[in-house]
Each structure stands twice: as C-alpha cells, then as structure tokens.
Amino acid sequence: MNGKQDLSKVSVLLVEDEAFMRRLIQRMLEDLGVGEIVLAQDGGEAVQYILNNSYAFTLILLDLEMPRVNGFEVLKYLRSAPDVGNHDLPVVILTGHAEKERVVQAVQYGIHGYLVKPVSKADLISKINRAMTKPPIDASHLK
Template sequence: MNKNGPVIVIEDDEDDQLLLQLVFQKLNYPNKVVYFPDGQQALEFLETTPEVPFLILSDINMPKLDGFALREKLHSDAQLSLKCIPYLFFSTAVDQRMVIDAYSLSVQGFFIKQSSLAELEKTITAIMEYWKRCAAPNNF
C-alpha cells in the first residue's frame, strides 16, 4: 500500500462524483484523487499505471464492469494483488446479501453513501485516517 498514492474513485453518478470532489478538496489530503465512471476504465488504468494507488472506493452498480466483477478481477490478478490496494465499497444500494458477497471477495470495507455533505465528510475522514495508520505487507 502506497499511503501517498492516488485514491481511485469508481463512481458512475456525476452528482456523487461532485460531492466526493467537494469533500476531498475540503479535507485537503495530499493524495491525488482519480475518478472513473465504470469498473472497466478503472481496471485498464490499474493494469497499466506504474503508480501504486493508496486505496479504491468503488460503487457497486455501474455500467460495463460492476464493482463485484472488478473486485473479483483485482483479487485474482497476482500482479495487482501484490500492490496491496485496499478495496472499499461505497454504495447507496445495500442489503445483507451484497455485504456478504463483498466480504467473500475480501473487500476491506463496505460503506453506505450518506446524503449530507457533513456525513460524507465524516466517512471519508474515517476511511482516510484508518488507512493512513495501517501497515500492509508491502510497507516493509
């Protein structure tokens, strides 16, 4: 895990992207934030970039390649799994089956998108601070 690497946000809803942009700007973390509208574009980026991202915030329901399919591809790719990139779901759609399926794919978190900017800010702060303090196998 590269604590200074970019945060990858995979979100097809433009309004949700805008809210996340506002929150990340306000919180002013040094990490660059890179947005993708679907899992396929994010996968292509992750397979070709020399950068090691800090973490991935992924919506679930997206066109082309949904969050579950993307997670499965990243989890089974030996080269990408060596990068130890925390993968978190960030979705409005949630039920017990989705959470069970997410954790069976070894996601490191499942967060429900909040509708208020203040609550979204609290969640992003908690995520960023937690992962900034975590050790990963490739930190040594």
Template structure:
C-alpha cells in the first residue's frame, strides 16, 4: 500500500448479509483509517440508511436476501427518489466470471472486488475511486459511471476526431 491517505473523513456504508463478512470488512476499513462506517444486512436496510445519512462510498455484496446487490445498486442509480445516485459503489462477490463483471458494470457499479478480500485490494479500489473518478453517463438504458476504462493513444491521422479547440474553429 504505497499511497497513504487520511480516510478519517470518509463515510462508508457496508452492505452484506453475512455478519462475519461485515465484521471483516469493518475491521479492514478501520485499519485503513476510515472514520465512519455503518453496516446493513441487505439492500432494503441499506436504502433506509442512505436516506437518513450521508455516505461517500458504498461497499455491497452481490448475493443477499431479501434484496441482493444488483437490485439495490440498480435502485440507487435509477430510482428518481434515490438520495445517492452518484455514490461510488464497490461490488463485492465470490463469483468473478466475465459475465458477472460485465453485468455489474452494466448496472452501475464503480469498482469490482473479488472475495476473498485482501486489505491491499480494498485499499486499491478506494484509491482508484479517489484518484480516477469516472464521469457519470446517462443514456436511455443506463445511468452510472462511465463504463470505458481504456486509455487509448490519440490518433493523429486524417480521420481523427476534432479536439474541442478544433471544433471551435470549424
């Protein structure tokens, strides 16, 4: 963990139906210096906490009952009454097949974290949220952080897109 941040003012909501996992995540976040941590057992409890408190980052498990992580995140992103549509979301799961990762990206998560969780991996996700904030995108079928992560080299050929400066000259 090369970069040291002061996380004392970071407010985290941890959502997991497994008490053991909630405790582990809470201890990891405390060790990283996160100053305010609340926990919920599922998306329904978490929704109530989001309405009654302000959080900076949401860490949620995928599989929970009665409301799972995907349903909860979809509601956070899409519900017009959502109090936290722009909150960064770290999705936690033991299932890391490409279809799961793609699905999570498509319902609006910010970061993906595989179980078993290591403090170093959790720290890396927190740093990425802080150092590389992603703009939010709204389309007819999606609202959430931009799903593109590729940093492609610029194209200098005749067919390159105009820069904003070029566009002003046209």
C-alpha cells in the first residue's frame, strides 16, 4: 500500500493538543485523501466524539501527553467503558517521546502503532495501512 491507496472511506479522529501539530497532521491526512477528519484538542473532547453515535471512526490518531485527559486515559476508556460501541477501534498513538516504557504501556491497551513526532507523511501512511490491516501490536516483541 502507498499514498495512492483510496482512503476516501476512512474516518479519522485526530486527537492532538498542540494546534500546529494538529494542523500539520490534518493537512497530511487531507493530502492522503482521507475521507473524514475530525479534530479533538484534548482527551475529553475525544471521549465525547467517541460516544457520539453520529461518528463511525475507522481509526484514531491519539496524542499521549495532553492536559486534563491524557491519551492513556482515553485508551483505557475506549477499551473498557460499557458505553463505547467499538472497543477494538484501531489506535495509532502520537508521541514526542519514544521511551520504551511508554510505548509498552500503550501497547498493553491494544494500540495498532505509534508515531514519534515530528511525523512524516510516509510514516503516517505506513502506520495507517498497518492499523487498518493488522491486529494490535504484540507487547512481547517490544521486550
């Protein structure tokens, strides 16, 4: 799969508290032809979108480090709350920190990939493709 893949039916929830990074990733998603991009500036807003039945997300791009409700809290809610419709929704985390412990912690919540900021378009499409076609990352491969 490459950037020419038809992503017009893909719906992404992009959760990023830094406005510049949110706009940059949004533009990359638009360039890749993603059909729907919903922006959330923090984890609390993301949870509201997840609960809103009018959105049927294909993928979540989720920053880990955010004020108020962080990415780990969103992941925990997404994977376990009874009022969430799809507990298996693919999630790719966005992080400015590639420390192994943080990645392993996120993997335990069933993520499908992670991107270290700054994000390149090639890495973004690669992670989207992986998230859409493969199971969550196996934590045993990270140890």
